Amino acid sequence: MTMAVAETANPFAQQLRRWRSMRRISQLDLAIQAETSQRYLSFLEQGRSHPGRTMVVRLAESLGLSLRERNSLLLAAGYAPAFPESALDAPELGAVRQALDTILHGHLPYPAVVTRPYGVLVAANAAFEMLAEGCAPELLDGQINVLRLALHPDGLARRVLNLPEWGRHITDSLRNRANRSPDPDLQTLIDELESYLPPVDPGPHHLGFAVPLRLRSDAGELRLITTLTSFATATDITLAELHLEAFLPADQPTADYLRSRFTSA
Numbered sequence: 001m002t003m004a005v006a007e008t009a010n011p012f013a014q015q016l017r018r019w020r021s022m023r024r025i026s027q028l029d030l031a032i033q034a035e036t037s038q039r040y041l042s043f044l045e046q047g048r049s050h051p052g053r054t055m056v057v058r059l060a061e062s063l064g065l066s067l068r069e070r071n072s073l074l075l076a077a078g079y080a081p082a083f084p085e086s087a088l089d090a091p092e093l094g095a096v097r098q099a100l101d102t103i104l105h106g107h108l109p110y111p112a113v114v115t116r117p118y119g120v121l122v123a124a125n126a127a128f129e130m131l132a133e134g135c136a137p138e139l140l141d142g143q144i145n146v147l148r149l150a151l152h153p154d155g156l157a158r159r160v161l162n163l164p165e166w167g168r169h170i171t172d173s174l175r176n177r178a179n180r181s182p183d184p185d186l187q188t189l190i191d192e193l194e195s196y197l198p199p200v201d202p203g204p205h206h207l208g209f210a211v212p213l214r215l216r217s218d219a220g221e222l223r224l225i226t227t228l229t230s231f232a233t234a235t236d237i238t239l240a241e242l243h244l245e246a247f248l249p250a251d252q253p254t255a256d257y258l259r260s261r262f263t264s265a
Contacts, residue, residue: 010047011076012056017045019063019073022180033062053079067237069181085237088122096239103244109262111224112246118174118189119147122242127262130217131156131247146245147174147189151196161214161221164200169211171197212250219257223250 020030027045031038035058043049051059056077060070071081086093104112104125111127121144132140136154149155151167160166171194178186213224224247234240249255 012051012073012078013045013047015073015076016059019065019069020045022182023063025063030059030062034058051077053077057082064180066181067235067240071237083235083237083240086239088238093236093239100242100244107246109258110247110249111258112244113146115146115243115245117241118186119145121146127247127258130258130261134159147193151193153196156215157196159216161216162211164198165211166213167193167197168200213247217257220253222254222257224248224254225250 020027025033027041028038031041034041034055036055040049044051044055053074056074056079057070060073065073067083068085071083074081088097100114100123104114104123108125108127111125111131113124113128114122116122132149135149135156136152139149139152139155147170150160151157151163151170157163157167171190174186174190174193178190213222213226215222215224227246227248229244229246231239231242249258
């Protein structure tokens with residue numbers, strides 16, 4: 001009975017079991033990846049052994065945890081966090097901000113944005129104006145959430161010709177992220193975004209919702225595809241959680257339209 005109470009009260013053991021279960025990896029496979037024994041890993045999950053700092057880091061890396069999640073696992077084991085979280089306007093991130101501005105400007109005449117979790121806009125280039133056209137002012141006031149802006153009935157969604165499919169491309173991606181790293185705030189956002197979407201019948205030949213954005217404009221239909229870039233080698237949580245989303249023309253008329261409008265921006 002005493003052992004069971006001790007195991008339950010061990011926050012590191014609880015987190016380790018939870019992450020391994022969510023990653024659907026066996027004790028043996030995780031032990032191999034972390035370069036330890038299955039027996040020792042079993043003792044860690046039972047709270048019968050205490051890991052060294054290096055072992056915690058190896059386990060976190062083997063489980064594919066984010067920097068924020070790695071810090072949490074270190075804290076659960078009684079160690080100080082390994083990764084700082086700087087304010088985006090902090091001096092130490094000055095060079096990063098300049099680099100992001102250069103990338104955004106260099107992507108012109110095509111729209112590009114930098115976002116925080118979960119869709120909070122950090123910066124955008126001049127061509128983002130094309131995506132914000134016609135959106136309700138309240139969606140553009142204060143802290144802009146580009147996911148809400150995209151799918152809200154008073155936002156970009158009113159101009160999206162394939163909203164059911166394209167919208168679910170967005171929500172499916174968020175749901176996959178939530179399955180890997182559950183977060184109540186993310187789930188609340190997913191529920192909100194899905195409430196904006198009309199029903200869709202994928203049909204027997206459905207290949208997924210990774211589809212180009214078909215957008216109504218004054219020049220006719222525009223077709224855009226997106227690329228998503230993250231900063232995989234970052235050691236600062238703030239930087240690691242940023243994403244650069246760039247929109248590219250999927251056909252020549254769209255490319256011509258964007259060049260004519262934003263080349264001099």
